[in-house]
Amino acid sequence: MAEPYQLFWGTPITCHSFNKDRSMVAVSPNSKDVHIYKKSPAGFTLAHVLSEHDQLVTSIDWAPESNKIVTCGQDRNAYVWTFDGKQWKPQLVMLRINRAATFVRWSPREDKFAVATGSKLIAIGYFAEENDWYATKHIKKHIRSTVTSLDWHPDNIVLAVGCADMKARVMSAYIKGVDQKASNPVWGDKLPFGHLCGEFGLENGGWVHSVAFSPSGNVLAWTGHDGNVCLAYGPNSPVYTITTTNLPLLTAVFTSEESIVAAGHDCVPYLFNQHGGGAWTLAGKIDKGVAKAQTGNTARDLFTSMDSRGQSARNDTELNSVHQNTITSIRVLERQGAQVRSVSTTAVDGKLVIWRL
Numbered sequence: 001m002a003e004p005y006q007l008f009w010g011t012p013i014t015c016h017s018f019n020k021d022r023s024m025v026a027v028s029p030n031s032k033d034v035h036i037y038k039k040s041p042a043g044f045t046l047a048h049v050l051s052e053h054d055q056l057v058t059s060i061d062w063a064p065e066s067n068k069i070v071t072c073g074q075d076r077n078a079y080v081w082t083f084d085g086k087q088w089k090p091q092l093v094m095l096r097i098n099r100a101a102t103f104v105r106w107s108p109r110e111d112k113f114a115v116a117t118g119s120k121l122i123a124i125g126y127f128a129e130e131n132d133w134y135a136t137k138h139i140k141k142h143i144r145s146t147v148t149s150l151d152w153h154p155d156n157i158v159l160a161v162g163c164a165d166m167k168a169r170v171m172s173a174y175i176k177g178v179d180q181k182a183s184n185p186v187w188g189d190k191l192p193f194g195h196l197c198g199e200f201g202l203e204n205g206g207w208v209h210s211v212a213f214s215p216s217g218n219v220l221a222w223t224g225h226d227g228n229v230c231l232a233y234g235p236n237s238p239v240y241t242i243t244t245t246n247l248p249l250l251t252a253v254f255t256s257e258e259s260i261v262a263a264g265h266d267c268v269p270y271l272f273n274q275h276g277g278g279a280w281t282l283a284g285k286i287d288k289g290v291a292k293a294q295t296g297n298t299a300r301d302l303f304t305s306m307d308s309r310g311q312s313a314r315n316d317t318e319l320n321s322v323h324q325n326t327i328t329s330i331r332v333l334e335r336q337g338a339q340v341r342s343v344s345t346t347a348v349d350g351k352l353v354i355w356r357l
Contacts, residue, residue: 158184
């Protein structure tokens with residue numbers, strides 16, 4: 001079941017993130033501003049506009065417990081936004097990069113965040129109490145191109161990294177003084193900062209668009225520009241590929257240990273399932289579409305239209321799907337235990353859609 005909301009007309013939505021109770025959503029309308037909308041019975045209404053970035057905002061993440069928003073953009077900056085009861089106040093993060101920031105995510109415990117960049121590095125941000133600001137440490141080793149996507153392991157230390165060098169990596173983001181223990185039964189016992197836990201890729205796989213950990217953190221999935229979904233079950237695991245004929249999938253999330261939802265240039269979200277611990281397969285589209293009513297054109301009407309206008313009378317450019325353009329982001333919206341009950345998507349068509357799974 002889909003709940004579509006047309007937030008913008010003729011303006012793409014670059015990224016989005018909901019707050020904890022899903023009453024508000026922060027979106028980037030493909031600009032340097034962040035718009036915060038409040039949900040009401042009539043839909044979504046604009047409540048706040050966050051204006052601090054100088055160029056396009058590329059990613060947003062809203063921490064559910066601390067209620068802080070982190071944003072990053074092409075101006076090479078990141079900001080942490082705190083609500084004082086009346087307005088949102090920004091605090092600059094010292095990224096120390098010379099290329100655009102491309103992606104940002106809070107860690108599960110919300111005591112640090114990771115910023116992907118075009119500078120061939122990842123900036124791990126944390127609050128330095130002695131200086132009263134957000135400082136960063138850089139992960140540089142092993143990264144050979146722009147970092148396009150990130151996802152945190154549930155242990156708050158291990159980080160999944162997707163890059164334009166056609167590799168998906170798992171790396172340690174351990175921060176001394178912030179994290180208590182740096183070990184993981186699957187990805188390694190010793191995890192110093194920047195340690196490479198695993199590196200995966202296919203020779204003809206294309207650059208990586210999205211990475212995601214399963215709810216347990218034992219499985220890594222990523223999507224590439226080849227339109228396929230790949231999985232790895234640990235640092236020494238072979239790469240398992242779910243082959244599709246789809247256009248590239250730009251974003252993906254696990255909805256359980258045995259299911260993944262991914263979306264992209266096909267304008268519909270797809271569901272991938274694992275059956276009984278065996279092979280992964282494409283189960284189908286979540287968006288089933290709506291059968292369009294026939295116009296009743298006769299063969300004579302069709303011939304007349306083609307003769308006079310050089311085109312069919314049924315010249316319909318509307319897609320048989322909820323989204324009418326590329327889906328840019330998909331986020332987990334509601335969980336029940338380890339099972340995801342709903343996800344949200346935004347797209348180039350300016351729509352926000354909530355999908356009940």
